[in-house]
Amino acid sequence: MLDTRPGLDGLHVHRARITGGEVRAGEDVEAVVDAARRAAVARSHSATHVLHAMLRRVLGEHAKQQGSLVDAGRIRFDFAHFAALDPEQLAATQALVNEHLLADPEVTVWWASRSEAESAGATALFGEKYGEHVRIVDMGDFSRELCGGTHVGHGSQAGPVHILGESSIGSSLRRIEALTGANALRHYDHERQILTELVDLLHTRPEDAPGQLRKRLDALAEAERELARLRQPELSALAGRIAAEAHPVEARPGTRPAGARPTGTRPAGARPTGTRPAGARPTGAGHVGARPAEGPDAGPGSGGIPGDGGWLAVRRVPDVGPDELRTLVTEVLNRRGGTGVVVLAAERAGKVTLAAAIGSGLADRGHEAREVLARAAKIVGGGAGGKGPLASAGGRHPEHLDEAPAAATPRRQGPPSGRAAPPPARPYGCTTA
Numbered sequence: 514m515l516d517t518r519p520g521l522d523g524l525h526v527h528r529a530r531i532t533g534g535e536v537r538a539g540e541d542v543e544a545v546v547d548a549a550r551r552a553a554v555a556r557s558h559s560a561t562h563v564l565h566a567m568l569r570r571v572l573g574e575h576a577k578q579q580g581s582l583v584d585a586g587r588i589r590f591d592f593a594h595f596a597a598l599d600p601e602q603l604a605a606t607q608a609l610v611n612e613h614l615l616a617d618p619e620v621t622v623w624w625a626s627r628s629e630a631e632s633a634g635a636t637a638l639f640g641e642k643y644g645e646h647v648r649i650v651d652m653g654d655f656s657r658e659l660c661g662g663t664h665v666g667h668g669s670q671a672g673p674v675h676i677l678g679e680s681s682i683g684s685s686l687r688r689i690e691a692l693t694g695a696n697a698l699r700h701y702d703h704e705r706q707i708l709t710e711l712v713d714l715l716h717t718r719p720e721d722a723p724g725q726l727r728k729r730l731d732a733l734a735e736a737e738r739e740l741a742r743l744r745q746p747e748l749s750a751l752a753g754r755i756a757a758e759a760h761p762v763e764a765r766p767g768t769r770p771a772g773a774r775p776t777g778t779r780p781a782g783a784r785p786t787g788t789r790p791a792g793a794r795p796t797g798a799g800h801v802g803a804r805p806a807e808g809p810d811a812g813p814g815s816g817g818i819p820g821d822g823g824w825l826a827v828r829r830v831p832d833v834g835p836d837e838l839r840t841l842v843t844e845v846l847n848r849r850g851g852t853g854v855v856v857l858a859a860e861r862a863g864k865v866t867l868a869a870a871i872g873s874g875l876a877d878r879g880h881e882a883r884e885v886l887a888r889a890a891k892i893v894g895g896g897a898g899g900k901g902p903l904a905s906a907g908g909r910h911p912e913h914l915d916e917a918p919a920a921a922t923p924r925r926q927g928p929p930s931g932r933a934a935p936p937p938a939r940p941y942g943c944t945t946a
């Protein structure tokens with residue numbers, strides 16, 4: 514049986530899928546109720562009425578039901594309210610619902626005329642169609658609704674209700690999702706199992722688990738601070754090496770000599786970005802090459818960024834975390850100062866970090882470090898963030914890390930010349946202004 518709906522007055526329409534044999538008009542069929550499922554649905558339906566009543570008690574009379582899904586072990590309840598419920602309101606609602614169910618109110622069903630029901634204060638749902646003769650469901654003395662649904666005989670049979678959460682589903686329309694009956698109990702069992710696992714890991718008792726965990730997180734943070742302190746000299750030395758290797762950008766007045774390649778493209782035969790040109794001095798693990806050896810024509814040059822007298826440091830550094838990388842770009846910049854750009858990339862534990870810093874000479878001209886990183890960040894599957902002279906980006910594709918630093922391209926003034934060159938074709942490059 515897939516669904517049951519009201520049909521002509523007093524009749525129900527059953528929709529079924531036939532899995533064997535054939536059914537012909539005029540034949541008798543035997544319908545058997547799935548008793549366990551029906552009982553679970555009945556619990557949910559009674560729980561829905563109590564939830565409706567208690568929500569109006571907690572939030573106010575305006576919190577009327579706007580729709581609901583009543584399923585075996587689960588309910589979804591939509592109601593009118595103008596704001597998100599805070600955790601206290603949700604907790605209060607859940608406590609009131611369970612309290613009223615445990616008080617075991619009798620559930621009584623009676624019939625009356627529409628006007629009788631209205632004068633008896635029965636809640637009717639907006640938009641529902643009711644006949645002249647209506648069915649009314651009372652729960653104790655706190656809930657009276659027009660309802661055609663299946664209910665438990667007594668409130669306590671509905672079992673516990675556990676509210677999973679609350680959300681917005683439209684303007685002044687909220688939705689609560691909750692578990693009922695055996696489903697709620699299973700949920701508690703499952704959470705208990707999780708707690709047991711945590712308690713085993715922490716070698717403690719459940720009530721001490723939060724304190725223990727807090728202690729260990731504090732200890733971990735302390736250890737990380739200590740590690741950062743011990744790493745400082747090493748990072749400073751690295752910053753010194755990177756600053757020393759920074760590639761000066763020559764002034765190149767006038768137009769490019771005939772035959773010269775546009776700045777930033779790789780000379781024919783040049784290796785893909787990320788490999789060291791033959792004969793270049795090794796500069797450490799993971800080095801992708803500051804740009805000096807790209808060929809005589811290819812250096813960033815005539816105007817633009819970093820421009821005359823500027824310098825450039827672009828490379829990958831081994832095993833450095835996000836915070837350290839930001840420190841590192843800043844330190845390199847501090848050592849060289851002026852009109853320079855530092856772009857560094859690192860990988861740790863499968864995560865990619867990029868960081869860029871631009872010197873005051875560029876920042877003063879309105880450049881932002883974030884622009885330098887935008888394209889590189891995309892290559893490693895992330896987005897660049899940060900303001901002013903310092904930017905960073907994270908990514909999930911370490912396999913593209915070697916391509917990323919070289920793709921770091923500052924915003925240019927004048928017509929864009931990045932012209933969608935696919936990465937990593939353009940190293941950091943500056944065009945004629």
Ligand SMILES: [Zn+2]
Pocket residue numbers: 558562658659660661662
């Ligand atoms: Zn109902």
